[in-house]
Amino acid sequence: MPASLRLALRGMAYNNAWANHRLLTACAALTPEEFVAPRTGFFPTLRATLNHILVIDRFYIDALEGGTLGPRAWADPEPCRSVAELHAAQAATDRRLIAWCDAMEEGAADRIIRVHRGGHVQEERADRLLLHLFQHQIHHRGQAHAMLSGTSVRPPQLDEFFAEGEAPLRAAEFHALGWTEETVWRD
Template identity: 45%
Template sequence: MDAGENPWLAMALNNAWANRTLYDAVKGLSQDAFIADRPGFFRSLWKTLNHVYEVDLYYIDALEAGGRGLAVYDRDEVRDAATLSVLQAEADMRFAAFCRAMTPERLSETRVTERDVGRIEETVAALILHLVQHQVHHRGQAHVQLQDAGVAPPQLDEFYLEYDRAETAGGYWR
């Protein structure tokens, strides 16, 4: 099933494209600009983007029933934008592969998430929707941080419609 027939896959591919587009804008920054204090909850692009990446790892692990839980957070933060970009792209493709194999039955399956209050079961559908929303939320913060760094934030909403679809989005629909 392709992205035109599978809205879960379409969301995952939009997510991958938006991250790639955002990182393309980030790659022009110096290391000092990447780690500099900026407006936003995480106070820098590198901290914001590390947060996005590690939360993706957490939810992808849950979706895949990988069993790592909160242990995914036991890692060093990546201070290099190019390395973080590659890692994020790998996570995005894992998420897309999971969504590509989606069935109606799988959407209603539950997965266990490990929380500070214990183990919580969530549906696959809810986990996917939350992962995508989390990404959108923090890409918005990264947009502000890019603008604060003097970089024009990229357009990230021209993916789904044929009309005015970003040229770079086309490859994700194949």
């Protein structure tokens, strides 16, 4: 795999984890009632939307890792009842995705991933599966971000991974996540 593709996919995995961390940290300031209050979106609550991200991450990351979890991944569509539980579970799932992307070697993007979908097994190239997964994350995080704007908590900035002027905040968040910029961008 060209170094540029490997770096881009790794960067996307780290950015994904950082955005999840920022969004779930903001949601931690909600009351339990606000977290489950009905809202306009594809899923009816922040809890349901953020759990959906987690469930689908588990589904695809299991496939990347060679597992056969398949549709059992969404047997419980809301496995985490609180923001704290969800934040911990999402962080663990994000670490799995980062580890998979960190371990990519030459030809990994072309590797065929077997996605168990119940009645059949879909075969998909790793790079295409990763791009789908990142797009899914962005799509539903955007919905959760919009839902959050209807609460007492200000939605965090999610779309500027390395925004100018945010170096101290970024350094503190990266420290909390166990990263540095060098961790993210090393080749």
